[in-house]
Amino acid sequence: MxxxxxxxxxxxxxxxxxxxxxxxxxxxxxxxxxxxxxxxxxxxxxxxxxxxxxxxxxxxxxxxxxxxxxxxxxxxxxxxxxxxxxxxxxxxxxxxxxxxxxxAPSGDEPDVAPEWAVFLSRLGNSTGANLSWADAVTRLADRSVRLEGDPALVAAARRSLEGVPLSAASSGPSGTPGELTVFFETVASAALLAATEERCRQDGRPLLRVRADARAFTVGPYADASLTPCLECGSHGEAELSGELPGHLADLVAGVTAHHVVALLARAAISHLPTDSSVTDVSTLSSVYRPATVRPGCSRCSYTEGPVAPRAPAGSVYEASVAMPPRSFLSPKDHQAHYYASNLRLQAQFKDWPSRRHTPLPAADLAALAAARRPDPSGGGVPLTLESLSTVLKIAFGVKDEESTPERVKRWTAASGNIGCTTAYVVLRDDRVLPPGIYVYAQGSHSLAAVSSQVPDGSAPCEIVVTGDLKKVMTKYGTFGFRLVFLDAGCNLSAAREVAEHLGLAFAPRPDWDDDALARALGTTPADEPVAAVATLGGTA
The missing domain is CATH 3.90.930.60 (Outer Surface Protein A; domain 3)
Structure with a gap:
């Protein structure tokens, strides 16, 4: 791309x-x-x-x-x-x-092999965490690495990590304050992992577990009590070790591990750590990634009381898979994606439903929102009108036309990445506003496009159904976009509630709804346009 x-x-x-x-x-x-x-x-x-x-x-x-x-x-x-x-x-x-x-380095250049300097400089751009390659050398010099576990893999890792400060000790108390312990878990060394994990946890030192058997090798989880779930949560659900790693693959496992160790310590290469583990099949070399997820009830890293869940819930796994990395591991390089031309153009891309009949909405009544006193909707509320509906939709979902330019769209309500990844469907039952039916708000033209004349059962004069435009938001954010849909929907509802209260309209978010029934009524599909929020507008408070 x-x-x-x-x-x-x-x-x-x-x-x-x-x-x-x-x-x-x-x-x-x-x-x-x-x-x-x-x-x-x-x-x-x-x-x-x-x-x-x-x-x-x-x-x-x-x-x-x-x-x-x-x-x-x-x-x-x-x-x-x-x-x-x-x-x-x-x-x-x-x-x-x-x-x-x-x-440029602020002082004398570090005395390192030219190949090492080129690696740290050329690939240091991958994360953007270092101002200079010399800073990456300093980061490495300030940390030491202790290698434990399977002897063959430890020996191979020592060869791969030449130039990185390595601890001479293979057991006993931790060494330097920033020491990272890498434990190679195999069938032969698995029994020693618990003692290493306990020592690192007691000393407050990070631990990187590398697991290898006859089928696959896993780099991760990275366990740091101040940043990540514990080792047991991060590795729960794994299959039993199956045979010893073939000897000819020891250098491969050690080399991949060395890459991620350098990425962790020097921040000069890309790594899935510290939030995910990678599982690589030794036959095909294909990899999958598993997020480290807290199990409810874990006494070390969960706030939930009760028995430890055998597996983390699907929602927790999703949240962990899209979570921002700890602040100390943020990559400034990733932030640059906001300024790609294709991503900037997303803010000015609006759905317009050209084949639908559009009803222009009156201008938003901003003067009514400037009033200090708000009508009290508890007495029955002010009747919903097309003008008040227009104001609610404009502020909650629309753009500031006078302040927007082709290069920069200004919105009334906070929107993730300024993309506008939610859509407002309006279910109208009050014929004094518009003919009853389902409409969709076209924010680019500030109009309502007719979707259906069939109105779902309900007593509220109006319902606002907020859906997520996954195709649009995932263009920039990938699977993280699903989470942003719900964040934006929350902002939309908050703004709509504030406007409704100013206008004296009753407003109530719905706590539950039937996704399939709404999808059929709106003509949408949950896979592309999930329902993120529903609220009633108008009527009795």
């Missing part, structure tokens, strides 16, 4: 977004190069292919990167290449997001 980013956009964002940065004394990352290719400029060697297009890229980017030798600041770079400083800033912001430049 092509991800496009514009220098103007990312340069403007870097001025205000604290999760974006621009190197003060930029230097080209080790192991990468910029080269002309036809009408474009190509970045070779970065963690993913990058192409820069446009007249400025063809004429200006290569001279700028050649001047980025770590000795010049923005002012000196502008003088060197003949650009204004604002242009240099925007270009550097784009080059940093692309993985072309990093911050």
């Amino acid at each position: 092509v991800a496009e980013m514009k220098a103007e956009q990312i340069g403007r964002a870097a001025r205000t977004d604290m999760q974006l940065m621009v190197p003060v004394r930029p230097v080209l990352r080790r192991g990468v190069r910029m080269r002309r290719a036809g009408d474009s400029v190509v970045l070779d060697g970065a963690d993913r292919a990058q192409v820069f297009s446009g007249a400025f890229a063809r004429e200006g980017l290569i001279p700028l990167t050649e001047a980025c030798d770590g000795t010049r600041g923005h002012t000196e770079l502008a003088e060197k290449v003949g650009f204004d400083e604002a242009t240099v800033y925007k270009c550097l912001a784009l080059l940093w997001t692309a993985g072309a430049v990093e911050e």
Whole structure:
């Protein structure tokens, strides 16, 4: 998939977004190069292919990167290449997001093998957690790794982790404060894991369990009492160990483990840790990922009292699978996805139901919302009108037309990623508002599109059914988008309640509903457009 980013956009964002940065004394990352290719400029060697297009890229980017030798600041770079400083800033912001430049080391460069420096610099862009490759070396030097468990895998891991501080001890008290213990669990060493886990837990040190047998090897879970579920919760539901790992695979398991250890300690490579475990089939080398999930009732990591559940509920597994990583493991690189051109365009993409009959809604009555006193709906409520329904829908689901531009849509209510991933269906039973039927709110045109003349049973003059536009939100957020649908629906209901109270309308969220019946009435499918909230509007409070 092509991800496009514009220098103007990312340069403007870097001025205000604290999760974006621009190197003060930029230097080209080790192991990468910029080269002309036809009408474009190509970045070779970065963690993913990058192409820069446009007249400025063809004429200006290569001279700028050649001047980025770590000795010049923005002012000196502008003088060197003949650009204004604002242009240099925007270009550097784009080059940093692309993985072309990093911050020059603040002091003397660490004395490490050139291959190691290139690895940390070139792939350090994968997480964006280090300003410079030298920072990754410092992170590694400040931590030590203790290898325990299966002797053959421990020996292979020592070879793979050459250059990483390793503890000489293989048992006994923990060493340095930041020590990470890696335990290789096999049929022969499984009995020793409990003692290692207890020692790490008592000492407050993290533990990475690596499990290997004749069928698969598992990297994880990572157990840290301050960040993650305990080892038992993180590994619950696993099958019994099945035979010994074939000897010729020891180096493979050790190499994969070494990658993730470096990712954990130096933050210079991508890892599924600390939140997930990876299970790799030794025959096909295909991998699946399992989130570490707290089991209800666990005395170590659950707030729920009672017996320990044998398995975590499906909802908990989903929440764990899409949860944000602990703050200390956040990846600034991931944040850049907000500024991909395709994701920015999502905010201005509205459903319009062109084949449906549309009824334009009157302008929202903002003056009524400015009143200090609110009518009391307890006496029966103010009758629902088309004008009041329009105001509720506009504030809860609509956009600020006067303040919106093609580049930036402004909404009345908070929306995840400013996407607008919920849709409001209106079930009307009061013919004084509109002919009874089911309508859908088209926020782009501020109108109601007719869906059906069949009205479900009910006594409320109006019901608002909020559904999630999974196809739209998952374009940017993947499976995490399902969670955002419910967050947005909560914001929609909160805004609708506030507006209804200002207008004196009765408003009540529904605690339960029949998903299948609503899907049939609305003509939707739960897989693409699940119902996230239902509320009644108007009538008696």
